[in-house]
Amino acid sequence: MATQLIDQFAKNLAPDTKAAVYDGSKKGHEKRTQLLFDTYADPNRLREIAGEIKQHVIENLDTYLPAVEAKLQANGVKVHWAATGDDACAAVRDIMQARGLRKIVKAKTMVSEEIELEHYLNKHGIETLETDLGEFIVQIDHDHPSHIVKPIIHKNRREIAQSFEREGLGAYNDDPATITARARQFLRHKYLAADVALTGANFVSVESGRLVIVTNEGNSRFCLAATKCHIALVGIEKLVPNDRDLGLLLNLLGRSATAQQLTVYTEFVSGPKSATQPDGPEEMHVIFVDNGRTDVLASDCRDILRCIRCGACLNVCPVYRQASGHAYRSVYPGPVGAVLSPLLAGKKFPEFADLPKASSLCGACHEVCPVNIPIPDLLLRLREKGKREGAPLAAAGTPPMGAWAVLASQPAAWKVALFGGKILNFLPTNLIPVPALRAWEAKRTLPEWRGGEFRAWFKNRPKP
Amino acid sequence: MSTSREQIMGRVQAALAPLPQRAARPDWDRDLVILRQAHGLTDPWPLFAERLKAVNGTPLTSVTELVALLGKNNWKHGYCDPALWPQLSGAFPSGFTVETTYDRTRVDDYAFGLTAAAGAIAETGTLILTDNGTSSRLGALAPWVHIAVLHRNQIHHDIPSAVAALPADPNIIWVTGPSKTADVEGILIEGVHGPGRQVALLVD
Numbered sequence A: 001m002a003t004q005l006i007d008q009f010a011k012n013l014a015p016d017t018k019a020a021v022y023d024g025s026k027k028g029h030e031k032r033t034q035l036l037f038d039t040y041a042d043p044n045r046l047r048e049i050a051g052e053i054k055q056h057v058i059e060n061l062d063t064y065l066p067a068v069e070a071k072l073q074a075n076g077v078k079v080h081w082a083a084t085g086d087d088a089c090a091a092v093r094d095i096m097q098a099r100g101l102r103k104i105v106k107a108k109t110m111v112s113e114e115i116e117l118e119h120y121l122n123k124h125g126i127e128t129l130e131t132d133l134g135e136f137i138v139q140i141d142h143d144h145p146s147h148i149v150k151p152i153i154h155k156n157r158r159e160i161a162q163s164f165e166r167e168g169l170g171a172y173n174d175d176p177a178t179i180t181a182r183a184r185q186f187l188r189h190k191y192l193a194a195d196v197a198l199t200g201a202n203f204v205s206v207e208s209g210r211l212v213i214v215t216n217e218g219n220s221r222f223c224l225a226a227t228k229c230h231i232a233l234v235g236i237e238k239l240v241p242n243d244r245d246l247g248l249l250l251n252l253l254g255r256s257a258t259a260q261q262l263t264v265y266t267e268f269v270s271g272p273k274s275a276t277q278p279d280g281p282e283e284m285h286v287i288f289v290d291n292g293r294t295d296v297l298a299s300d301c302r303d304i305l306r307c308i309r310c311g312a313c314l315n316v317c318p319v320y321r322q323a324s325g326h327a328y329r330s331v332y333p334g335p336v337g338a339v340l341s342p343l344l345a346g347k348k349f350p351e352f353a354d355l356p357k358a359s360s361l362c363g364a365c366h367e368v369c370p371v372n373i374p375i376p377d378l379l380l381r382l383r384e385k386g387k388r389e390g391a392p393l394a395a396a397g398t399p400p401m402g403a404w405a406v407l408a409s410q411p412a413a414w415k416v417a418l419f420g421g422k423i424l425n426f427l428p429t430n431l432i433p434v435p436a437l438r439a440w441e442a443k444r445t446l447p448e449w450r451g452g453e454f455r456a457w458f459k460n461r462p463k464p
Numbered sequence B: 001m002s003t004s005r006e007q008i009m010g011r012v013q014a015a016l017a018p019l020p021q022r023a024a025r026p027d028w029d030r031d032l033v034i035l036r037q038a039h040g041l042t043d044p045w046p047l048f049a050e051r052l053k054a055v056n057g058t059p060l061t062s063v064t065e066l067v068a069l070l071g072k073n074n075w076k077h078g079y080c081d082p083a084l085w086p087q088l089s090g091a092f093p094s095g096f097t098v099e100t101t102y103d104r105t106r107v108d109d110y111a112f113g114l115t116a117a118a119g120a121i122a123e124t125g126t127l128i129l130t131d132n133g134t135s136s137r138l139g140a141l142a143p144w145v146h147i148a149v150l151h152r153n154q155i156h157h158d159i160p161s162a163v164a165a166l167p168a169d170p171n172i173i174w175v176t177g178p179s180k181t182a183d184v185e186g187i188l189i190e191g192v193h194g195p196g197r198q199v200a201l202l203v204d
């Protein structure tokens, strides 16, 4: 294979989609930068502190996990643990079947996508409905999200209007306001008819047991106002020590994700509804999910567990902008996905071993990350791992270096090769039988060969 | 306890055991995250009102203004917290229908919902709602217009103060402007699932 998988995705991307992804991510990045630097004297210091808080949490999960469990139980929340994705799916099903519940309304949870919950539950006769507008459109199209916070960045309004027409949500109309109003009308009745609200959590405070759930649309809030049972799927890395830390992290999340000071709805949920409240869940369950996270914790890439899923690294990434999210073939796209997806894949690591190479190591992702994750370093470690384990995808698209190694270590061979290099100038380069070079040359012109001049200069240079 | 729990705890311990030392918890100064504009305020209302407008919210300082806004847009049918209605009803002329119980079988009937705010944050234009202080979660969410009734002395200057004052309440919501999305081609649309119009009504 001459090119990387991700290059093929980029090449096959429809021009419309490419433009949409490129503009959307670029705008997101520019707005973020402006907002951060307008309002804070030293935003970089904030990123460092936020990173230190999260690093501290993941390196002390052995004390924080039992502590948050105790706090949640004291708040009247039932706590469940799921070592694998299958365990998590089964936990949701068990809770529902024990109570005879059949219908779920979902506010976005990335964990549910990671464990393919919808597919599992549908097989067991449980209906699930996505309520975030973008996720809803992804669901009716049987598609996959292509961005962490902008799931349908790859779709245009005409495609969406066609989907709505097909689903019987009204005659074709591609006005975004009409699309939104129709979804509003359709979904509110679905919330009210549902049994269970399924959410994720952006943060969980160990001190208070508060789950923090943020949305702009208000869908998680509607889920939690209309249903009688709340189930939250939470990755074990989502903890923060204190409520106080939320002040810092929420500031960074809104700005990094969508260039807002705060996301519109920031909910602090610490248990079932209060006694005087007529609406909302009488029962609350939290399922803590491992599903590969402890393997990441054991690896030299554990820093990626700090991630707060803001999407800023996607927006700034030159590779993401060209290739879009589906090129990463997993729930987590972009730079964060290039690190996290191969790690979470466990035994399937080789299938994703090319992702760590989908980066020019320009460092932009590290610069924007609100929790200061050194993504390029982690990518290098994973490239190493891919090589060490001999994953074929880890080598695809990398020019074979064997011949180079011989030349570079034997001066005589080197000199001969330099002469050979001069001959190249008289050959059509497309005759050179190196596939990687062919692929490279398809888009670029090889400069004229000037090898050997340094040696000549070095030999003849005036001696001091 | 469950096997999953033991497995996870065991793996966490095994993963962390080889670390020569654990990352320490950083100490940080709350002033670092306070926006420049929120330093040294006396009356927080003007900043709150300005920030609320910046997120397309509507700050109002009298019930008369509110009634005018609702009337002008023909938002005549609504829900109101039964505890607030006695003090507000006088300002509503005939022609308005206001219910003090929210009937979830008729979500489409209510154009507005009036409930009590538990606080606000000036630097972000945020309204704070609590479960104990909100008469109906749906009444404060499903109608097109939500009006949160706020007192001046409930306004926090900044996020760290609001976090420090988080009450013991199972469901606290910070609302910063109307419900919105930019999922379709990045175009901003307000009123997705929650209110398309978010009002803060100051009563002193």
Ligand code: SF4
Pocket (backbone or CB within 6 Å): A148, A256, A306, A307, A308, A309, A310, A311, A312, A313, A314, A336, A365, A368, A369, A370, A371, A372, A373
């Ligand atoms: S790695 Fe950093 S920038 Fe990327 S999504 Fe996670 S927190 Fe955001």
